[in-house]
Amino acid sequence: MxxxxxxxxxxxxxxxxxxxxxxxxxxxxxxxxxxxxxxxxxxxxxxxxxxxxxxxxxxxxxxxxxxxxxxxxxxxxxxxxxxxxxxxxxxxxxxxxxxxxxxxxxxxxxxxxxxxxxVPNLSITTVSARPKSSDHAGQLAVEVKNTGTGPSWIHQITYDGAPNFAANDDLSEDPGVHLLSEPNNREDSIIAANERRSYIGTSPPLIYPENGSVATDCTGEVHLTVFAGTGTGSAISADILVRPNGEASVIGSFGDFTCSAAEITKERGSQ
Incomplete structure (x- = not known):
């Protein structure tokens, strides 16, 4: 014994x-x-x-x-x-x-x-733009990996510096609040050890204002930070550079638009 x-x-x-x-x-x-x-x-x-x-x-x-x-x-x-x-x-x-x-x-x-x-060990591995044909125009898919020994979950994706100010939100202090459009099932937000999982927030960050840093012909670039809230109450983040391309599609009546594609890279030093 x-x-x-x-x-x-x-x-x-x-x-x-x-x-x-x-x-x-x-x-x-x-x-x-x-x-x-x-x-x-x-x-x-x-x-x-x-x-x-x-x-x-x-x-x-x-x-x-x-x-x-x-x-x-x-x-x-x-x-x-x-x-x-x-x-x-x-x-x-x-x-x-x-x-x-x-x-x-x-x-x-x-x-x-x-x-x-x-011990869970979560980090953001890749960030990719959703296709124009998807139901998530202007959205980003955030892939998280868990290289730890135990499970956790992601409850929210937010941004800092996003062209769409609605996406620049603080993370909820309650990890039990499910603020994701995908996965929409709460249980599916759990990420096991040695697993990768993709998450999409509720507000699309890549909706560009008419007179912003991205031109209406989808040229220019944007620097922003992605935050993912975890089940322990902590957050993980990654700094990314977005270079939109493709065709522009106007959204609403104020001249805001999205682009059909984007090249996204994690910036050096980002976890």
Whole structure:
């Protein structure tokens, strides 16, 4: 049995101290781990257990030693799911990135613990213009990759320096608020470890004013910054250079227009 720290016992509750007293003079005995695999699916951590285990609960303890969540293990079950993401508006929850601890519990006794580092690492990889024929005239598709070890989500795309001032918005302070036109399903905004996913904001940044830096023949260039709000409440960003081309299409009655294509590059030093 792996050695259990004081914070692990606190996560067990009152029974943890009794367990410590009963085991304090026993020599540790090596045995096969009750934990066989840990993976993620959607909002859940999926824990596979040894077939002959006799535990009835699994706790997940955050890096600061507090209990994040717990799940009962039905008799005979070899898989247990613990919800680690909740995209609920107004009350979102995200596991605490860092060294999290799984504790296998039988009754009031801690059988084993497994320390696992769960950290998302999100970055913007590419930004591309939507085709003129799409339903997103003037929009940009923002591709995000996750090179970390745990899932997270993107809840909003905004800009700074966009020709369309409506797109230059502050990120919401609530990561549970879904402010994307794509994906329109909240669950689809989750990005797993080793995954890439594309996101489109609600306001198109590439709508050009008649007398702006881009001429009505779709020549010129624009520097802007893309921001993506993440499930942890932080933001990732990228500086891009947009050189529109193609044909102009007037939008509305004030002379604003979009261009049918654009060459977009990330600027040096941008993450």
């Amino acid at each position: 792996n050695e259990l720290s004081r914070r692990d016992l606190l996560a067990l509750g009152a029974g943890g101290l009794a367990m410590l007293a009963g085991c304090s003079e026993s020599a540790p005995v090596e045995s096969p781990s009750v934990f066989e695999d840990v993976s993620f699916e959607g909002t859940d951590m999926v824990v596979d257990l040894r077939a002959d285990h006799d535990i009835d609960r699994v706790n997940l303890v955050s890096p600061d030693g507090t209990l994040f969540t717990s799940a009962t293990v039905p008799v005979g079950a070899t898989t247990v799911r613990l919800q680690v993401l909740d995209l609920n508006p107004g009350a979102p929850e995200h596991y605490v990135p860092g060294e999290n601890t799984l504790i296998a519990v039988k009754g009031s006794e801690a059988i084993e613990k497994l320390v696992t580092e769960i």
